[in-house]
Amino acid sequence: MDDSELRAELERHHRESYGWALSCCSRNPAEAESVLHSVYLKALEGKARYDGRSSFKTWLFAVIRKTAADERRRNFLQLFRLNQLERRDLTERSVESFDEAIYRSEIQLAFRRALAQMPKRQREVLQLVFYHDLSLAEAADVMGVSLGSVRTHYERGKNRLRRLMEASGVFDGARSERENNTGVVSATET
Amino acid sequence: MEQDRKERTIRELFQQLRRDDESGAPSFLGSLIPAQSRHERGAWLRLVWPATAAIVVALLLGGAWLILSGQDTKTPDPANALNSDGASAPRAEAPPPDPTPSSIGVPKINPGRQHRKQTRAQVRPETLLLSQWRSPTESLMRTPGEQLLKTIPRLNESLIEIKPIAPTQRQIQQKDRQN
Numbered sequence: 001m002d003d004s005e006l007r008a009e010l011e012r013h014h015r016e017s018y019g020w021a022l023s024c025c026s027r028n029p030a031e032a033e034s035v036l037h038s039v040y041l042k043a044l045e046g047k048a049r050y051d052g053r054s055s056f057k058t059w060l061f062a063v064i065r066k067t068a069a070d071e072r073r074r075n076f077l078q079l080f081r082l083n084q085l086e087r088r089d090l091t092e093r094s095v096e097s098f099d100e101a102i103y104r105s106e107i108q109l110a111f112r113r114a115l116a117q118m119p120k121r122q123r124e125v126l127q128l129v130f131y132h133d134l135s136l137a138e139a140a141d142v143m144g145v146s147l148g149s150v151r152t153h154y155e156r157g158k159n160r161l162r163r164l165m166e167a168s169g170v171f172d173g174a175r176s177e178r179e180n181n182t183g184v185v186s187a188t189e190t
Numbered sequence: 191m192e193q194d195r196k197e198r199t200i201r202e203l204f205q206q207l208r209r210d211d212e213s214g215a216p217s218f219l220g221s222l223i224p225a226q227s228r229h230e231r232g233a234w235l236r237l238v239w240p241a242t243a244a245i246v247v248a249l250l251l252g253g254a255w256l257i258l259s260g261q262d263t264k265t266p267d268p269a270n271a272l273n274s275d276g277a278s279a280p281r282a283e284a285p286p287p288d289p290t291p292s293s294i295g296v297p298k299i300n301p302g303r304q305h306r307k308q309t310r311a312q313v314r315p316e317t318l319l320l321s322q323w324r325s326p327t328e329s330l331m332r333t334p335g336e337q338l339l340k341t342i343p344r345l346n347e348s349l350i351e352i353k354p355i356a357p358t359q360r361q362i363q364q365k366d367r368q369n
Contacts, residue, residue, distance in 0.1 A: 011218045018236055019217040033216060040225035108210070111203045130204035162196050 001050055006043060016132060018174050020061050023127045024068035029114070035068045042067065054141050058134070061142040065124075066183035122157030125150055 001010070008016075017039070018032060025031035039060070042048040048063045050056060117121055121143070128139040140150040333339075357365075 007222070010222070014218040014221065015212045015215045018221075019211040022211055029214070033221065034260065035226045036221050037228065040222055041228050044225060109207055111208070126200075127204070130201050131208050158197070158200070161200060165196075165200070 001052075003044075006050075010040060010043065010060070013060055015055055016057070017060060017064060018125070019131060021064050021068060023124065023131075024065055025072075027116070031071070032069075035064060035071055038067050038071065039064050055138070057132075058138050058141045060129070061134075062144065065142060077086075092114075110168040113163065114168060117124055117164060118157060118160055119152045122160060125153045126157045126161060128173070129154065 017036060021032035021035045021039075022029065025035060039048070042063065043050075050059050053059075114118075115126075116124075124143060125139055128142060129135045129136065134142070136150050136154060137147055139154075140147045144151065
């Protein structure tokens with residue numbers, strides 16, 4: 001794959017890559033952007049090379065996941081040092097999320113909260129399958145684990161997320177929202 | 191049925207999340223340009239690092255050579271250091287190269303090296319001055335019995351002349367005559 005082809009493929013998957021990077025970085029946009037920079041740099045320098053054994057998207061997601069893990073490890077000590085700053089940042093973020101709550105649906109926020117409570121592996125499998133429309137085999141390639149392991153994480157993750165969402169009343173809210181939407185549609189249709 | 195409905199809801203929520211993320215995603219160029227600039231900077235650094243390392247190694251080697259050569263010139267000349275009188279002994283001239291076969295196997299003194307050593311000594315006169323130095327309290331070290339300690343004793347010979355305190359018989363007779 002030459003340089004122009006590589007750029008075209010990176011551009012094609014850019015938005016999805018950003019979403020996956022967000023998921024790998026605990027939904028921190030600054031970290032996700034930094035990880036994307038590093039991934040593009042690796043691809044441009046040839047440190048990460050696509051060999052065609054899997055789809056480009058699977059390969060790219062695996063690189064993003066590995067880079068995010070490396071950066072998290074590298075920033076481990078810095079996180080300790082910037083503990084105070086981080087705490088302040090978190091409070092700012094929580095204020096921001098409170099403001100967002102005015103505009104966004106409560107269901108979406110409860111869903112995000114439930115996702116944040118889940119174990120990392122289970123969250124990753126669900127994200128890859130439901131968000132990025134990958135198969136379980138492709139998810140196994142991205143995560144670097146066996147298909148059986150991914151299947152287990154997938155089933156457990158689904159059950160756990162369901163329970164968390166039931167506890168927060170998301171399903172009831174979603175149902176009523178859907179009913180409202182259908183009501184609006186039927187009213188406009190009539 | 192209920193399970194399917196819940197799974198569908200989860201899928202919808204994930205798709206909603208995806209739409210939200212994609213609306214907040216930075217542009218591709220916005221992500222690529224910093225990566226490219228980092229790539230270019232990295233390429234420049236890859237050239238700079240070996241050059242810097244080579245300069246540092248050269249400086250360290252130069253410094254080590256200077257220190258070692260400085261120690262060599264500070265080593266006192268044994269001919270001067272062993273001179274007890276303090277006077278600088280004349281430098282032993284390098285013997286002329288012996289053309290006889292007996293000199294084979296004996297390490298030859300390189301005249302060029304000898305000359306370099308001499309010039310170094312000329313450049314640093316404190317080496318000579320050090321051998322001439324005498325302690326200001328050296329006179330205090332002189333004792334009355336110093337001569338006795340410095341000479342080897344011989345049989346039937348005494349260095350100390352013992353003068354009798356009591357007048358001899360001859361002196362008494364002379365005094366009597368005078369009186």
